[in-house]
Amino acid sequence: MSQNQQPQSELIFKLEDNPSPGKAFFASLQHMMAIFIGIVTPAIVISGALGFGMEVSSYLISMSLFVSGIATFIQCRKFGPVGSGLLSIQGTSFTFLSLCISIGFAVKGAGGTEKEILAAIFGTCLIASPVEMIFSRFIPLLKKIITPLVSGIVVTLIGMSLIKVGLTDVGGGAWLLANKPELFANPQNLILAGIVLITVIVFNRSKNKWLRMGAIVFGLIVGYVVAAFLGQVNFAKISTLSILALPIPFKFGLAVSWPHVIPMALLYLVTTVESMGDLTATSMISGEPVEGEVYLKRISGGILGDGLNSALAAIFNSFPNTTFSQNNGVIQMTGVASRYVGYWISGLLVLFGIFPIVGGLFSIIPNAVLGGATIIMFGTVAASGIRIIASSIIDRRGVIIMAISFAMGMGVVFVPEILQHFPPFFQGVLSSAITTGGLTAIFLNIVLPRSYREQPVDEPMKDMV
Secondary structure (H helix, E strand, O other): OOOOOOOHHHOOEOOOOOOOHHHHHHHHHHHHHHHHHHHHHHHHHHHHHHOOOHHHHHHHHHHHHHHHHHHHHHHHHOEOOEOOOOOOOEEEOOOOHHHHHHHHHHHHHOOOOHHHHHHHHHHHHHHHOHHHHHHOOOHHHHHHHOOHHHHHHHHHHHHHHHHHHHHHHHHOOHHHHHHOHHHOOOHHHHHHHHHHHHHHHHHHOOOOHHHHHOHHHHHHHHHHHHHHHOOOOOHHHHHHOOOOOOOOOOOOOOOOOHHHHHHHHHHHHHHHHHHHHHHHHHHHHOOOOOOOHHHHHHHHHHHHHHHHHHHHHHHOOOOOEEEOOHHHHHHHHHOEOOHHHHHHHHHHHHHHHOOHHHHHHHHOOOHHHHHHHHHHHHHHHHHHHHHHHHOOOOOHHHHHHHHHHHHHHHHHHHOHHHHOOOOHHHHHHHOOHHHHHHHHHHHHHHHOOOOHHHOOOOOOOOOOO
């Protein structure tokens, strides 16, 4: 057996196995437990940060589920060159969360309405989505430019940027901070967030793999119940929702926030590299090759699917999609790698998406409850970036790249006045820690000479995230 393949005896259902409907349905429910919260959380966080109303928030959550279902089907089914043909789950990406919020605040600060904010976010996501499609054709070249050091720096900056959003939710949310600052971080909110955080930690440390996998879900459920008893959950709002959430293309219109196009393109580039790693891991644990022509076609097709699915998400009023890493953990634990199970997962996601009641139940989660879960999720994003960095060689060159990239990235956030003499367009581009730090890392990685042992080699896994 090749060292690049998972021992197939560990798999209950291999890639091309087609389990019976009952077994496929049960297996799909297990995947749903791991991915559901991850899919809806970005829409919840963005809605809360930008102060969207109940109806808009619920619709965004519904579309997140609907688009993820369609995107997952495309990845699993594979249409020509589009899709990996693996059991690869697509979901709303956390990578774009901070930038989408920044776009929203920029439009809101200029007097924009909810509709105009979403039009700008989705339009900017759409116009930058071809980046991933284009780079799907140049995988070997991309691996040499976006190394684990570069992608790790960007992912760490993403996590660090999101921590502020999570902590704001812990205190009660951006709306409370802006409108009733005296109530922000009141004891009740802090206690609620603490209950959720402790619950997540307790379940995460459990020896039972199923309890660990559902730690975030259980934490939110416990916090939801406690908040309901405290009178912080208004179920009456759900009664005003329509029966069906119809997926309407460009429901909120279409606009572009031009200063944010370059930062958005950079994030698509980073997502491309992350997806390369996810798809490689999925192939490996599915007992499939991780080198050769078949492997490269799957990686290229999966990343092309990533880009097209993100464009599809923008068209149908959702945020960029990407491959979900937690999917690989479920495959390892269950031994189910059949792409036909992916069809069932797709169907369930679409079904949940078209019924607003599902989105409504999530949209009325108190900010403090959500903050208790997201603070650890966003911290985990930063920790993941550090792990990616640690997978590369950290010599003097690496330390210099890290030091300058983090200093530049966080510097423009701590002292935004440093950009005050720049033209407005460049102020918008460079005001993001992710953009400034990421571009700095890419530039230094290209221009600084490598030591002999750092020279890239043509190994399939060399620079994978």
